[in-house]
Amino acid sequence: MKERKIDFKKELDFILSTEIFFKSPSNSKVLLFSLLYVALTIIGAYLEIYIITSIITLPLLVYVLAARGNSYFIPLAILTIFNTYLVSSLDATVWNIIHVLLALIIYHFIKYRRSKLFILMTISAVIFFGITLYMHILILTSTVNYSPEAIQVYIDSYIAKMSSIxxxxDVDLFREVFEQIKRYLPTLVFMIIVAYSVLLINYTFFILSREKAIVPIFQKFKLxxxxxxxxxxxxxxTLIVxxxxxxxxxxYDPYYLFFDNLYSIFRWIFVFNGVCTxxxxxxxxxxxxxxxxxVLTLVSAYLFSSLFDVIGLVDSLMKLRERYLYMKGEDS
Known part of the structure; x- marks a missing residue:
């Protein structure tokens, strides 16, 4: 069997370039992906399953953008957003707009060879702040009645209903759980968004890799x-809190809630850093x-999160891993 000769210089030049595809996309594939993107997005919006269809359609949109550029991508995105607004709710339209922005971000980050972890955290932040901005506008326009009093009325009525059934x-336990949810809802939402982003990124890169596109991979957690x-x-x-x-x-002061939730998000980031350490x-x-x-470390991180938080913070400040490698190099 004849071995395929590899031109390492050519391969290296490609990796260092801003090209995305190993093989130029065909016109028929671009047209097919465009039609699938439009159809699935509109169907998902109409059936109110747009969160699911957004995962399926995002790699199609990134592929079309990478293959044909902004001159093809922008009209396609505008057409789909407009049709989504016609057949569904404002929620579905905003979700579609957010994912159009995500397609742009993913494309440019792949083009300039950003790491997969960097892309994941950026995508999570964009989704989180997009949803936050949208909810803030709805509250300001009184479309959504979000106030401590309204939430408390809902909690009391729910607990009363559960007690009658x-x-x-345990009413006190229920009330305590709801109090925690009220205070840390943004943190909970952010964690759900990170999980969604992991699924979204992995599926998008899986589809793109099958279409001969260069995609980043996760670096080892230890690094x-x-x-x-x-x-x-x-x-x-932490000091501000x-x-x-x-x-x-x-x-429930807005400023305290903001910094308290920001503290919770940062805390879990450093728990993760502790796990990596x-x-x-x-x-x-x-x-x-x-x-x-x-596996034992992951379980321990959940059970003893405060300890891993400290380990992650100390590693970040004192560069424990770098110091260890430096000392190891001196000893060898």
Whole structure:
């Protein structure tokens, strides 16, 4: 069997360029993906399953953009957004607009060879702030009645209904759970969005890779590290939360809620950094398969999140992994 000769210089030049496709897309494939994008987006909006169809259609839109550029992409996106507005709700239209922006971001980040983790965090942030801005506009225009009083009325009525159905219901426990949800709803939403973004990115890159496109991959978790700047910002946010809390402000004060939720998001970021740090030392210290230890680490991170938060923060500030490798190099 004849071996295929690889031109390494040509391969390297391609990787260092801004090209996306190993093989030029055909006109028929671009047309097919365009029609599928329009049809699936409109059907999803009409049937109110646009969250699901957005995952399916995003790689199609990125493919079309990469193959034909903005002159083809912009009219296609505008046409689809307009038709979505005609057949469905404003929610579906806004969701479609957000995913058009995501297609642009993913395309340019692939083009300029950004890492998969960087793309994931950017996509999560864009979705989160897009939804936040949309909800803020709805509240300002009184389209949505979002106030502590309205939420409390809903909670009280729900608990009363559950108590009437099941008299043994622990009312105090229910009330405590709802209080936590009220306070940390933005954090909960952000975590759901990150999970959605992981699914969205992985499916998009899977489809693009099958179409001969160059796509980034996740780097090993042991190599993921949060920079010092974010660590200092985390410390600052923590101090702000402590100062506001000690001032005796109401727990539902908008400023306190904002910083408290921001603190919660940063906390889980540094818990993740702590997990990556432990993964690094597991791989450095064990020669055999370390799968069990990594699973145990993930479980421990959930059960003892505060400890992993501290580990992640210390690693970020003191560069534990870099120091270890430096000392290891000196000893060898």
């Amino acid at each position: 099941e008299p043994t219901t 993921v590290a949060i920079g010092k700047d974010l660590a200092y910002l985390y410390i600052l946010i 402590l100062v506001i809390a000690m001032s005796g402000v109401d727990l 432990i993964f690094f030392f597991i791989e450095e210290k064990t020669e055999s398969s370390s799968g069990f230890l990594k």
